[in-house]
Amino acid sequence: MMDPMTADAPDARRPASGRPLWRRITGSAWFHLFAAFVVFGLILSFVAKPYWVPSGSMEQTLQVGDRVLVNRLAYVGGATPHTGDIVVFDAGSGWDTTSAPPDNPIKAVLRWLGEVTGFGPSGPHTLIKRVIAGPGQTVKCCSADGKLVVDGKPLAEPYVFQDFPFQPGTLDCTTTPASPRCLPEVTVPKNSYLVMGDHRSNSSDGAIQCRGRTAPDAGCWRWARSEEIVGKAVVILWPVTRWSGL
Template sequence: MTATPDVAPLRPAAGAAPHRSRLRRIASHPLAHLAAALLLIALVQSFVAKVYQVPSASMEQTLMPGDRILVDRLGIAGAPERGDIVVFERPDAWRDAPRSEPSPWRAAAGWVGDLFGLGPSNGDALVKRVVGAPGDEIACCDDGGHVTVDGVALDESYVTNDLPFDADTIDCDSIPRSPRCFDPVRLGPGEFLLLGDNRADSSDSISLCRGDVPTTPACARPVDRENIVGRVFLRLWPLDRVGAP
């Protein structure tokens, strides 16, 4: 019978066990859990979904000032669709004056706020509804006072507080013309026409073109695709209004 040679058991290298023990202690520390949670929040906010606060009354009653909304950044990788509510960065054409640079402290606080969705922001985001997409011709109004896309009236049951329009009294042929009216606007590649649901109190893509003002490229303010952050899919706050907008 052949004798089995003695084999010495494998032992961890000197110092390996204490090293693993230190790693376990670090990983189990509450500060490590907090750092991991903050990192996860930052990644989600940057690439998946981001929290915004509604800045104005232009989307009432769909969204109210101060509402917290969640914006889908992944699902809008293609083009936004007509009817979507979107958050976008304010284009220069929408500004009354050039934006001033924040102080270093304010910029740092805004960076943290943008990263984690809490506190101040360095962005200048607005929220509106997509009414026209690239290639569309949008106008207002038909005989019923509706916005049309390529000659077809839109069903805009979400609109509240619309501008006055009454066929044969104050319409697109009367003098003065109804402030709801605007001449046809043809959208170019990558351009979207964004309007507020609260039409009478919304500064938007067409507000400078309404009424007796001739519709020109100078008054229409379409928004480029690159400015659009994502689609609003959930209202987070207040709690009594949580749900899809």
């Protein structure tokens, strides 16, 4: 006969909670926080990532401190950058992007968080520029009125801000010295892109070392390689007063 004193006592062999262990783990706040970080990391790695604009090389299109959203899926599945696209890329060894690491551990952590999330200073090797021409295209400067010429056609660039001086007959590609706007003719190599800043006279871009030259010089160009391109900048996220598509 069951002792009435123990009839309602919990079974010592059964856990206090009747839920399975995996339900208790997945239902915890710590698991939800961990899952959120994993999802956030996957989105930043494979889908879209904010990027902090560090310099004035893309003025007036982008201002120093703007946060732009980079579409990391823009060039998957055979898609390639086109003339006019604004791209973020990891600059190779030919670019002047070296900088000493922060000696302050707090600054180093903030730099790392900025690189990972895009909401702080980006890495010194990550740049944002506009695509001028892609593999196999021929580029030179300038036309009679000072425009870039791509595949024999002058390029309309309403976004250019404070270009180098160019005066037909006075300071052009036939005078000595030549206008710094002038560039030697070049064919863009395979898997490479010529990129420039919109603030043309204040951009250390792919053509900066070729300025004022008219004789062919393949060694002066710097290229954004296909494998180095992070994605396409598609919208200004911050500040809110500058929300717009790109």
